[in-house]
Amino acid sequence: MRNIEVVIVEDDSRIADLHRRFCERVEGFSVVGIAQGLEDAKAMIELCKPDLILLDLYFPEGTSLDLLRDIRTQGIETDVILITATKEMGPLKDALRGGVFDYIIKPVILDRFTACLQKFREYFARLHTDGRVEQRDVDSLRNLNPSLSLSEPPAGDLPKGIDALTLRKVRAEFEGEGRDLENGASAEEIGERIGASRSTARRYLEYLVSIGVIFPDVAYGSVGRPERRYFRH
Known part of the structure; x- marks a missing residue:
């Protein structure tokens, strides 16, 4: 299977680089772009068409929840992992309803990050398997994707x-x-x-x-x- 292409959307360049290094330590992933603002992110997503977006929540121009809604409304085939320092319940609910694959709270712990990407890699592989879908396949995907299993x-x-x-x-x-x-x-x-x-x-x-x-x-x-x-x- 080809590498999973990732775009990182994070306004702090040091954190963005850290997440890039974390990501590239996991087999099967490659970072194809880093955006430091929401407008840049929109353009980069359109250009790169990534399989996965690592998305910070808060930016100087607002939250990224509108970007998440735009991605879903436009039917863009990409998954999102939200990474944020906030511990409020409201954004978590909005993110899960917006269909994020996972929600990671900063500071990011390498083991948690790695486990998340490994789970996403399995989820991604199963989604791209040809053939008929049985109930056990649906149940397995629900277990891999927290936005489904936690609904x-x-x-x-x-x-x-x-x-x-x-x-x-x-x-x-x-x-x-x-x-x-x-x-x-x-x-x-x-x-x-x-x-x-x-x-x-x-x-x-x-x-x-x-x-x-x-x-x-x-x-x-x-x-x-x-x-x-x-x-x-």
Whole structure:
């Protein structure tokens, strides 16, 4: 597969160069342009037609969220990773709704950055595979792309008995790097981790099953008793 071409949009030249060096350390990526302003970014995106944009959020002329919306409105086939120092929830929501592949908070940690690009490389390869699409392919892409795997109905659209805050706690048990999820988790285990009863945990787990975030399976213990366990896609 050809290299993934990247444009970096960052107004601080030192940070832009750091991200370039980080990016070029990951096999399969090449930086084809660096823009230090939003107008320059528009021109460079049109000229280079990159596969991926590493996009800062704040610029002297405003935020890059309008640029993100323009990219989506115009149907430009590029993905975006937003990199920002802000820790406010509002921009994160806007970015996820705008379809960013990932959202990285500055200062960028090399391991986190590298893991993100490696995941994007796999996502990109799967998107460019010919053939029919099966449900497992869709589920796999949702797991690779946080903007898909983290999507959920607004709080007002959640069914009765499902609280948004508790739902996020349960969901967090199946997301993030470094979690030992090879053997899945039971309702009892999830309940203990989030401080809820087994029945409450099961209700939330079954809801996540219904929207395709996780899937259940039956495991048999040492005495042969079946146990319903939950796994992420």
